[in-house]
Amino acid sequence: MNLDFAKSDGLVTAVIQDHASGRVLMVGYMNQEAFNKTVETGFATFWSRSRKKLWLKGESSGHRLVVKEISTDCDLDAVLVKVEAQGPGVCHEGYESCFFRRLDAGEWKVADNPTYDPGAVYGGKS
Amino acid sequence: MNLDFAKSDGLVTAVIQDHASGRVLMVGYMNQEAFNKTVETGFATFWSRSRKKLWLKGESSGHRLVVKEISTDCDLDAVLVKVEAQGPGVCHEGYESCFFRRLDAGEWKVADNPTYDPGAVYGGKS
Numbered sequence: 300m301n302l303d304f305a306k307s308d309g310l311v312t313a314v315i316q317d318h319a320s321g322r323v324l325m326v327g328y329m330n331q332e333a334f335n336k337t338v339e340t341g342f343a344t345f346w347s348r349s350r351k352k353l354w355l356k357g358e359s360s361g362h363r364l365v366v367k368e369i370s371t372d373c374d375l376d377a378v379l380v381k382v383e384a385q386g387p388g389v390c391h392e393g394y395e396s397c398f399f400r401r402l403d404a405g406e407w408k409v410a411d412n413p414t415y416d417p418g419a420v421y422g423g424k425s
Numbered sequence: 426m427n428l429d430f431a432k433s434d435g436l437v438t439a440v441i442q443d444h445a446s447g448r449v450l451m452v453g454y455m456n457q458e459a460f461n462k463t464v465e466t467g468f469a470t471f472w473s474r475s476r477k478k479l480w481l482k483g484e485s486s487g488h489r490l491v492v493k494e495i496s497t498d499c500d501l502d503a504v505l506v507k508v509e510a511q512g513p514g515v516c517h518e519g520y521e522s523c524f525f526r527r528l529d530a531g532e533w534k535v536a537d538n539p540t541y542d543p544g545a546v547y548g549g550k551s
Contacts, residue, residue, distance in 0.1 A: 300533045301534070306474075312438055312452055314449055316449060320447075321446075321447030321448075322457050323440055323442060323449065323505050325498065326438055326440060326498060326503040338528070338531075341524075348432075356440075358430075361523070362547050368527065368528075369527065369528040370524040370525070370526060370527045370536070371524065371526050371528070371530070372451065372452060372516075372523035372524050372526075373516050373517065373518050373523045374523075375522075375533075376435070377452040377523075379449050379524045390498075390499050391499065392497070392499050394499075397498035397499045397500075397503075398496040398497065398498050398503075398505045399496070399499070400426075400496060400499075401494065401495065401496045402464070402494075402495040402497070402499075405464075406426070407426045407497055407501075410496070414507055419508060
């Protein structure tokens with residue numbers, strides 16, 4: 300039984316969840332190589348669709364995601380990766396979770412407080 | 426500020442999470458119409474990539490997903506929908522969550538117990 304990478308142009312969707320709090324931290328995409336790296340190294344690794352390259356999450360910021368458990372769904376085209384997030388936040392915009400905007404009366408509103416200064420961590424890179 | 430449907434062929438990724446337990450129940454995809462229906466009706470509605478049609482989750486099984494909260498991520502191409510799941514399970518294979526297989530020593534192994542009999546609910550349809 301293998302993941303179905305063929306269904307979506309060689310990628311599976313990867314949901315990243317904090318293993319302790321249960322908070323969903325981000326959604327990324329993995330090709331076979333990124334998935335293998337994730338399993339072999341124990342650090343979540345993605346395929347960056349915008350940069351078209353493998354992306355070890357935290358390679359710039361140091362905020363790596365330590366893999367605790369990996370599940371897959373019934374049609375094998377998504378994985379749920381429970382992690383311990385190193386550092387104060389997963390989102391490059393300075394938040395614990397990338398899901399920091401909430402729908403409120405039809406508008407997306409920032410619903411979280413920042414947990415770090417991305418300018419200091421990324422040195423001006425986003 | 427609007428969701429970015431253009432990035433992935435008109436779809437955003439939708440992560441469905443139980444609002445009470447925090448368990449990730451499934452991953453689906455929404456086009457603009459499915460997202461609008463989800464917001465307007467309060468029931469999670471997807472775009473079925475295999476059937477190429479709108480899909481009110483629970484239209485066959487009665488196991489609808491009542492929307493409690495919707496968030497989006499920093500690049501606006503994924504939504505996190507916290508729900509109250511009606512019925513014993515979200516997965517058409519008879520489990521509470523579609524993520525019922527866990528990676529164990531390189532093999533995907535069923536890690537949950539079924540919560541209902543899909544044959545009885547779906548009448549033989551998968």
